[in-house]
Amino acid sequence: MCPDVIVVGAGPAGLSAAHVLSENGVDFRLFSREQVPGIDKCCGGFVPARMMSEFGIHPFEGCYAINSVRMKFPGMDPVRVDFDFPIGYDVARYRLGTFLLERVGRNKEFVSLETEVSNVVIDNSGCHVTIETPNGRDTEDAEILIDCSGANPVSIRHGYVRGRIPNSEMGYGRQYILERGPNTDEYDNVIDFFYGHEYSPGGYAWLFPRNDIAVIGTGGLVSRVRDDETPLDTYLHRFMDHVVIGEQLRGSHVVSKEAALMPLAGIVTPSFSNRVMLAGDAAGHCSPVSGEGIYYSMVGGACAGEVASLAVDESNFSEKSLIRYEKLWRSRMGSDLKWGAWLQHRLLDGGSSSLGSSLLRSEKYQRIVAEMLIGERSVRSAIIACAPGYLRAKIGL
Numbered sequence: 001m002c003p004d005v006i007v008v009g010a011g012p013a014g015l016s017a018a019h020v021l022s023e024n025g026v027d028f029r030l031f032s033r034e035q036v037p038g039i040d041k042c043c044g045g046f047v048p049a050r051m052m053s054e055f056g057i058h059p060f061e062g063c064y065a066i067n068s069v070r071m072k073f074p075g076m077d078p079v080r081v082d083f084d085f086p087i088g089y090d091v092a093r094y095r096l097g098t099f100l101l102e103r104v105g106r107n108k109e110f111v112s113l114e115t116e117v118s119n120v121v122i123d124n125s126g127c128h129v130t131i132e133t134p135n136g137r138d139t140e141d142a143e144i145l146i147d148c149s150g151a152n153p154v155s156i157r158h159g160y161v162r163g164r165i166p167n168s169e170m171g172y173g174r175q176y177i178l179e180r181g182p183n184t185d186e187y188d189n190v191i192d193f194f195y196g197h198e199y200s201p202g203g204y205a206w207l208f209p210r211n212d213i214a215v216i217g218t219g220g221l222v223s224r225v226r227d228d229e230t231p232l233d234t235y236l237h238r239f240m241d242h243v244v245i246g247e248q249l250r251g252s253h254v255v256s257k258e259a260a261l262m263p264l265a266g267i268v269t270p271s272f273s274n275r276v277m278l279a280g281d282a283a284g285h286c287s288p289v290s291g292e293g294i295y296y297s298m299v300g301g302a303c304a305g306e307v308a309s310l311a312v313d314e315s316n317f318s319e320k321s322l323i324r325y326e327k328l329w330r331s332r333m334g335s336d337l338k339w340g341a342w343l344q345h346r347l348l349d350g351g352s353s354s355l356g357s358s359l360l361r362s363e364k365y366q367r368i369v370a371e372m373l374i375g376e377r378s379v380r381s382a383i384i385a386c387a388p389g390y391l392r393a394k395i396g397l
């Protein structure tokens with residue numbers, strides 16, 4: 001018997017969709033190519049506290065509490081904003097993936113790992129996918145496909161929903177994973193955001209610590225990274241050489257290097273078509289300001305799971321039925337994506353000059369920016385709090 005829904009990808013989006021489908025008693029199959037969810041995902045691993053609170057998740061094994069944000073803007077020394085509660089957690093992606101897989105519940109048996117979707121055909125009779133498993137090639141059919149296969153999604157590669165996000169709106173991040181040496185101090189529970197052309201080609205550099213591991217990275221829009229003559233590794237070494245970062249990383253050594261894409265486009269539409277919905281990075285569900293996408297992908301995946309459940313209930317898999325999906329995710333996170341894209345150009349391009357360097361020297365505004373970066377405050381509310389009246393009127397806030 002065919003399942004009603006096929007989900008592609010066991011990232012935060014796919015596993016959140018599977019969780020909702022499972023809760024609603026919908027017959028689904030999830031296919032993902034890795035052996036352990038998240039094991040080979042290039043990511044800083046920072047999850048904001050709101051991901052935990054909104055999804056009713058308590059800190060799980062491997063979660064490393066973060067209490068402070070440090071930011072450096074061009075021409076200024078780093079500033080640190082402390083909070084008296086955990087503002088989020090840093091966690092290895094395989095630990096997050098393992099937790100989210102368990103959260104799917106008893107239907108996690110319908111999650112097939114080491115299974116790559118190599119082809120997708122969608123027609124009036126249903127969705128037909130070709131899968132490659134350790135035992136060979138097979139096919140699976142369903143009424144609906146939820147494609148959560150990341151920034152370069154498989155359904156788009158096979159001509160469904162929309163074209164690829166252009167390089168001018170797609171981000172590229174390069175990361176080093178460092179290990180703390182013996183007899184060195186524990187990492188401080190602070191995450192770093194360093195803006196300015198010294199540390200990235202129009203993006204920012206970050207340091208996210210977790211237990212004995214620290215992840216440092218830098219990046220920017222693909223088009224910028226390509227045009228830039230300075231290799232990303234040079235930016236990363238400059239970042240590591242900064243006295244504050246050097247202090248945090250004292251005694252650490254690089255154990256691996258990695259790089260990956262992240263959509264930084266804001267609202268990307270359409271995110272659905274007949275019988276298919278894109279969720280997570282596949283749909284551009286990622287903050288254009290910070291590249292934070294775990295929370296947004298979980299929201300997107302959960303919305304797709306909800307709408308797929310309704311569509312199965314009503315036996316209506318048409319575009320008209322699935323339009324509810326785009327309305328739903330836009331109502332839950334559209335504002336952050338829209339205003340995030342607006343702010344991206346100002347914050348990432350010009351750093352302090354476009355935001356106003358005097359503004360960023362004020363402790364009040366530093367806290368507002370920090371709250372926005374860690375998801376304690378919406379992007380819109382941060383802009384309202386920081387922008388002068390004439391600008392708010394001009395941009396319709």
Ligand SMILES: Cc1cc2nc3c(=O)[nH]c(=O)nc-3n(C[C@H](O)[C@H](O)[C@H](O)COP(=O)(O)OP(=O)(O)OC[C@H]3O[C@@H](n4cnc5c(N)ncnc54)[C@H](O)[C@@H]3O)c2cc1C
Pocket residue numbers: 008009010011012013014031032033034037038041042043044045046047115116117118148149150151154172173174175208217259260261262279280281282285286291292293294295297
């Ligand atoms: C360098 C970097 C650092 C980042 N740091 C952070 C951070 O600290 N915090 C944060 O919130 N976000 C961060 N992000 C963004 C975050 O990683 C993504 O937004 C998030 O993982 C998207 O989740 P997803 O489920 O949509 O996709 P993914 O996590 O990419 O999962 C996609 C899944 O699909 C599977 N898949 C792909 N193609 C196929 C196929 N053909 N067949 C079967 N399976 C397939 C993959 O194996 C994978 O399991 C970072 C991104 C990058 C690039």
